[in-house]
Amino acid sequence: xxxxxxxxxxxxxxxxxxxxxxxxxxxxxxxxxxxxxxxxxxxxxxxxxxxxxxxxxxxxxxxxxxxxxxxxxxxxxxxxxxxxxxxxxxxxxxxxxxxxxxxxxxxxxxxxxxxxxxxxxxxxxxxxxxxxxxxxxxxxxxxxxxxxxxxxxxxxxxxxxxxxxxxxxxxxxxxxxxxxxxxxxxxxxxxxxxxxxxxxxxxxxxxxxxxxxxxxxxxxxxxxxxxxxxxxxxxxxxxxxxxxxxxxxxxxxxxxxx
Numbered sequence: 001x002x003x004x005x006x007x008x009x010x011x012x013x014x015x016x017x018x019x020x021x022x023x024x025x026x027x028x029x030x031x032x033x034x035x036x037x038x039x040x041x042x043x044x045x046x047x048x049x050x051x052x053x054x055x056x057x058x059x060x061x062x063x064x065x066x067x068x069x070x071x072x073x074x075x076x077x078x079x080x081x082x083x084x085x086x087x088x089x090x091x092x093x094x095x096x097x098x099x100x101x102x103x104x105x106x107x108x109x110x111x112x113x114x115x116x117x118x119x120x121x122x123x124x125x126x127x128x129x130x131x132x133x134x135x136x137x138x139x140x141x142x143x144x145x146x147x148x149x150x151x152x153x154x155x156x157x158x159x160x161x162x163x164x165x166x167x168x169x170x171x172x173x174x175x176x177x178x179x180x181x182x183x184x185x186x187x188x189x190x191x192x193x194x195x196x197x198x199x200x201x202x203x204x205x206x207x208x209x210x211x212x213x214x215x216x217x218x219x220x221x222x223x224x225x226x227x228x229x230x231x232x233x234x235x236x237x238x239x240x241x242x243x244x245x246x247x248x249x250x251x252x253x254x255x256x257x258x
Contacts, residue, residue, distance in 0.1 A: 015174060016252045018181045025182065025245040032093050036240035039085045039104070043239065046075040047232035084110045086243045087151050094247060114147055117160045121146050124161065141176050142168045148250045167253050175249070182245045190238040197230045 016024070029036075049071045085104040092103050121143050129136030145164040149155035155163050168175050 015171070015178075015256045016248075018178045021178055021245070021248060021252065022182050022185060025241065025248050028094070028244050028248070029241040032090070032244070033240065035093065035099055036086060036089060036243075037237065039082055039089060040236045040239045042078050042082050043236040044229070044232045045078055046071050047229040049074055080111045080115065081107055082239070084108075084114055086240060087148065087247065090240070090243050090247045091151050094251065110150060113150055113156050116157060117147050117150060120157060120161055137176075138172060141172055141179070144168070144175070144179070145246075145250050145253070148247070152250075152254075167250075167257060171253065175253070178249055182249075183242075186238065186241055186245065190234060193238070194231055194234045197234055198227060201226060201230055 085107045088104050088107060088110075089099055092099060097103070124143055125136055125140045128139035143161055143164050145167055146160045149160040149163040153163065
């Protein structure tokens with residue numbers, strides 16, 4: 001009788017531990033900060049526009065509405081460009097390339113493909129959420145690297161989603177744990193720095209208590225504008241860290257898959 005054929009299921013290789021990934025991301029963040037912040041600093045622009053709205057004379061409703069619309073449009077445009085440019089810069093830095101004007105030359109061109117991938121990704125996650133929360137989380141994690149395929153493999157649309165789905169095959173829990181660990185730790189750091197920064201602003205503003213300053217931001221446009229500016233500065237400082245973490249996790253997954 002012929003010998004029985006035994007099939008072995010291929011399992012992906014282990015990926016970098018969460019602690020090592022977080023440590024490596026922080027080290028790269030400190031190392032690359034002076035380079036990456038030149039791009040993330042543009043996130044402060046919408047807050048500056050909001051602060052300028054304080055100087056619009058009262059009773060000029062049309063001017064106020066125009067400023068508000070300008071701020072919303074600027075926020076969207078700047079966020080899209082910064083997102084694309086930061087990923088291009090971080091991928092280049094991680095590969096050892098020198099950052100020049102050519103590094104982000106195609107950033108505006110990639111905005112539309114990135115939005116299209118994000119739209120398809122959102123539709124897929126929303127469709128899963130219609131079933132239950134857990135399927136939505138599962139699909140969200142599996143498709144979480146769709147946009148990164150555009151930067152490394154020039155994948156568009158459904159091809160980018162398919163690549164992320166294959167990249168995270170049999171790795172849902174490993175990816176979820178690492179993203180939760182990094183997100184919670186880095187998010188806590190950003191919140192803590194924001195709190196300290198706002199407390200310092202409250203002291204400079206005349207020794208007012210922080211809770212009183214926060215309570216007055218709705219009735220006091222200047223206070224609200226200053227606090228928004230402080231939060232935008234802190235966000236601009238920390239955004240590269242989240243991008244670096246995502247890039248390093250993506251590259252680790254891709255290496256172990258190969």
